[in-house]
Amino acid sequence: ETVKIAFIDPLSGLMGSLGANELKSWQYIADVANQQDWTGGPKLEVVGFDNNLSPQQSLTLLNEAADQGIRYIVQGNGSSVGMALEDAVSRYNERNPGKELIYLNYAAVDPAMTNAKCDYWHFAFDANSDMKMEALTTFLAKDPHVKKVYLINQDYSFGHDVSAKAQEALKRKRADIEIVGDDFHPLAKVKDFSPYASKIKASGADTVITGNWGSDLALLVKASKDAGVTANYYTYYAPTTGVPTAMGAAGAEHVKYIGYFGPNTPGNPPQAAQIFDGFKKKYNDDFYVMASYTAIAMLSQAIKQTHSADPVKVAHALEGMKTQSLNGTVEMRAADHQLQQPLVISTWVKADGKDIKYDQEGTGYGWRTDAVLPAAAASLPTTCQMKRPQ
Amino acid sequence: MEFFTISLLNGISYGLLLFLLSSGLTLIFSMMGVLNFAHASFYMLGAYFAYAIAGKIGFWPALVIAPCLVVCVGALVERFGLRTVHKYGHVAELLFTFGLAYLIEEAVKLAWGQAVVPYRIPPELDGPLFHVFTSTFPKYRAFMMLVSVLMLGAMYVTLTRTRIGLVIQAALTHPQMVEALGHNVQRVFMLVFAGGAALAGLAGVIGGNAFVTAPSMASSVGTIVFVVVVVGGMGSLGGAFIASLLIGLLQTFAVAIDASLADLFARFGVHVTSTTLLSSVWKLSVSQIAPVLPYLLMVVMLIVRPRGLMGTREG
């Protein structure tokens, strides 16, 4: 039989292009899994639902999906939506025993989701914001040129977490660094970032740290370029759709990116290359949501182990599961359902076809892996008290 | 200082674009008494047409052709839509344009998809125009200002040198009498509506690539344009002009100010802590409330002076 997976994310609006790429990634990996029969029988199918980045709509869609008999929910864009879904899924499972849902979260990285608010039915395949910030600041701290740091983030839980954590970590690691700005702007609403750009310019910052994603980052970078901002950008999401084009040559050597995967990391396994090329060939687009690979791999493995697609069994199997992903061996930590995986810091540089094989959005620029932080080092403790159904 | 100059320029260029956009709405309202909710949709159409044309034959032709296309759309809408609804009164007209906005947005999604389209600034206009100390001012922004000002001039001439302006004002109160003097009011209606649409379209052409060209662009500028028109005074071009600049600057500068009431209190030795009553309110910095300011301005204006800055009549 086929196991349906509901992909609930924005497919329209400013973040639409982002969601579209992510949906394609999931569908593509699902196809790969089906061809190579990762599940040992059942086929995987990913169905897209457009939530316009709205938590409320997401819950309606959640019910709609459940009514269609879909038991696996995938979402990533926005911790705002993510947290609402996490609640809703656990409520749903309480009320509909025997019809449980599982929420596979590939990008909503507010740490609360795997700490204070952690839930048994939620699995986080991205590294949470705090883990990323730790790594980022450690790396940044090594650079003596960094004197003035400017923080600009989206005005919601995730953005606030980035800002808070950055300040805390920097104080800890480089007390001498001065925070010259700490801005929050509405999520996915700002059309004209030039005021922010000139503000950054005026602050004289040499480094900008931002958790912005999608259009919010693309426009920010574009505006900064126009305003002649020359600071280095330490970002969470520079590879997301639209941003590479916006950066172009101007961003070269200036933009850095903290993630769980570098397309041009020397030690990447061979199937990584196949997937990149295959994806490019099918959709003429870049594959960067690598979490989709990890998630589908683990889901398939769980289905295979338990010989069933029953969420209850699958959830149980997922706890503490280890698997080989494109970024090495990863583990779904049982304590908080937070995936433990290596973190990668890369820089935007000219692609040369060999070391920097993969460019993005045909800009001729791509990501050079500067440092890889092994899973153990990237790991953080959790405050989660997981309530498990018995 | 440097920051101030740049922000000033940004504010003005944005304000001028707003004016280009709202002038059309004001025109339509002042003549036909129609609050055109679909106005921003014409802005969007302008952007998308330009994107399509620029893709084929370049930006400069698009700059001319796209607005012309919008004119046609506007004329058709007036002829086959508004005119039918006219007899049911202004509410019906307003609701018609209200529904029209939905339609145009969907049509655009159909034609160009739901995601943002890559409508780019032409290379010859890309890059910095001049430096203010170390900051740069992009060519394109200057170009936007130029076009807006030219349009403003052209419009001023048409409205003052020709009788259209007079016919417009007269027909608003005594349409039948104007006809009795031999003016084809209906045709002027169509002209004005199409013309107003064209202005919005032009704004779209030059605004679409400066900012974002997406199906959501209409709804995002839609309300701000209304703010401009209301603050400026319904049907007053001069008012719209002032209001546009006002709001352009307001939005640009508000972002820059991080001060909050809490800071103000601190001046007087009153310190707000997270335990203080309504602390979150006092802690709000001006830059955070930037998005609300225009609407605040509008509401206040409507209460203290419903005619708006230079409006001649209410509603």
Place this chain on the structure above:
Amino acid sequence: MKTSTPHPYEPASAHLPSRSRRRSLARCAIWGLTALVMLVLPLCFPGRFATALLSQMGIMIIFALSYNMLLGQTGMLSFGHAIYSGLGAFVAVHVLNRIGAGDFAWPVSLLPLVGGLGGAFFGVVFGYVTTRKSGTTFAMITLGIGEMVYASALMFPDFFGGEGGISTNRVVGHAVLGISYGPARQVYYLIAVWCLLSMIAMYAWTQTPLGRIANAVRDNPERAEFIGYDTQRVRYLVMILSAFFAGIAGGLSVINFEIVTSENVGAVQSGGVLLATFIGGSGVFFGPVIGAVLFVLFALALSSLTHAWLLYLGLFFVLMVMFVPGGIASLIIKQAPLIAARKIDRMVPSYSIALGAGLVVLAALILTVEIVYKLQMDSDNGTGMTLAGFAFDAASFKPWAVAAALWVVGGLCARTAISRVRRAWDAVQTDIAGGGA
């Protein structure tokens, strides 16, 4: 600014006592029937989706009726009505969370009342500002205030919960006689009860002095001033009442969705209720009910069937404004005299032709739109699609040919149908008139 519906807001004036008694009997019967329908509907349509649909209809009916207190009865065109339902919802959700936290006890069944009071409170606050003006100025102020509230939603995360909104759990305390409001079915019945009560209350309102004076103010505010009424005060009171009912709708939505976000106060909601009310017909009491039902059908059922639902909705709305400004209700009202004169049968043939033609055109429209959507929007994974059971390739020539054919046929049928209807209509009208003389 008066609503442009050509039909009188039916003056259910009480005549000679006997007549009025008969009327009130009839009214009781109608309400009873409504209650019965609400009771059995979910039994006819079990299944979670149907229940969800019905629940949202119930909420929308209250919301639309409350909106029509302004638009239809008092001639106030508001573009910001969602702030009352939305803010009411926020108040309710906070209360519900407090109840959940055990801070105090209050039956969930009465939560909508909290929402209502919340709505009314903000009605008192904002209404004071907005209702000082009427007509276009009023419309603009409501637009401005609506946008202002929406924009400020993100600024006060304590109250609005920021981007994420505020989630809640409607299952609090222990179930009373097995009613925990866990199951959607139970929630539906709660909504149904509140919906019925609110409908009756709002209808009753139209039959009170204030309700009637509201009509007077709608028709001719100036003259109303000369028969002793302060129109500003009238508008203000109506606004508060309407905000109260809107708040009830908000409270119910809290229980139904278990989340409230800034969208609840947003322009989309405000626009939606305007659409619903207008489509249904603001000139007749039950108009908005029809509108609400249709709107939810569009927004939920249709949106789950096709991505083009907004296009269909917009098209439908525009056509309504252009050709049936009185809304669907007005069409129905138009038939009343015919039915009374037992002449409706004379219309049946022409009507059925018109219906047929309409269906053909509709089919043509749907086919075209769906093909285009398929090609334009999700051709990433192939252009194969199925419509009404037929599977075909949107990229191929055949479906286009079919669509074109349908358009031609439909167009021709429509033209004949329209003329037929018109002729039949005139004939019947003259008959009735003649009979009268």
Place this chain on the structure above:
Amino acid sequence: MTPTLLAVQGLHAYYGKSHILQGVDVHVDEGEIVTLLGRNGVGRSTMAKTIVGMVKASGSVRFRDEEILGRRTFEIAQLGIGYVPENRDIFPALTVRENLLLGAKRNPRRATLRWTAADMYAMFPRLKEREHTPAGVLSGGEQQMLTLCRTLMGDPDLILIDEPTEGLAPKIVTLVGEYLQALKARGVSVLLIEQKLAIALDISQRVYVMGHGHIVFEGTPAELKGNAQIRKEWLEV
């Protein structure tokens, strides 16, 4: 016998249910002044409005043997029919000058304009004084003058004047009478709608009396003066 300029036949007009014009026959010849008399509310203004296409009507209205009933108002105006409404429809927001400007229009059948704004100011010096003031604040009398001049600026061949003396001081009333004759001298035909018999009878060649939506009397002023019975029944109170 001068050719007929305007011929109205079997004209019917309604306002909602009330049947205002019930088959009216009226004609105006080149270069004559014809007066239409009748009590308040009998439908004289309605007839004027119907001729210029402001009110839907059935029947026939021919201007220079050309059917104009059903034509759009501005087309009729461009054919050379000027209309001076009874309720002084001046454009309140515009200045006197602008009001006149809006009236200005070339007559297709004539190379040169018969008169200019200057002539108008010469006719009513008061207007010259108020040239740049918004028409809305003019006194009723001035508004009346303005309305007349504005229409004349359009250089019409036939001019329908609805109660031009309404609200005018007595001496201006006589003035208006003189100017109407001046118009006639310049070859403009006039259909005058009046209540004040005095000037009507002085300046017009023919008189119609309207009552109950019909023409109840047609003849010369002299004949009307002679016919007390008609006056009593249809004009006096």
Place this chain on the structure above:
Amino acid sequence: MTAALELCAVRKQFGATEIIRGIDLSIPKGERHALIGPNGAGKSTTFNLISGRSTPSSGSVKLNGVEIGGLPPYAVNRLGLSRSFQITNIFHRLSVFENLRCAVLWSLGYRYSFWHRLAALRDARERADAVLERIGLQRVRDTQAGLLTYAEQRALEIGITIASGADVILLDEPTAGMSRSETDHAVELIRTVTEGKTLVMVEHDMGVVFDLADRISVLVYGEIIATGTPDAIRNDSTVQEAYLGTTLDTDQAGGAH
């Protein structure tokens, strides 16, 4: 006893033009008073100033000794003054009956009530029906007011005005645009409904004026040039010149018959 209505040096400017140039007028209770004058003399404006539609630039307006100048219309109305309009001004989408019932609600003290059921208010219904009968519109009781003929609408206009039972009534050209028979009927109607009340009316139709009025004031260009009994007015030379005189001599004959 205090006059029902007393105007004292009332003036009104609109922008630059002064329309009312100081009116002094005192109308005792129970009198039927007519205000005549050429178009644009300021009659309607005077009514507007009295009824609160516009505010006097200066001067005082007293109703039964109470100053009402500048009060909003509803306040004036609640003090017992009710007016009709030159241009018909009714609730066109309500039925005739509803029009009248609305007009009686306030005076019966139901104010803004939303806790009474209209159907249960016998007094309101009966008062409305009574008025309906007086203005003779029972036939069209439940017709939408907007669909009435012009004359019927004029009658309803009067009905709404008198329904509240105000004791001072202002009628602005009640017979405007009525046929002769309609006019006669209207005169009778006015005579009966204003029995024992104070009536002030503006009227162009001399027949109606001389027929109804106890006293007449002639308003010319914002000033009252004469006030007196019909005969006094008819034979007043200034009035002759300024108003009556401008119509045909036969008019006096007409008036005199």
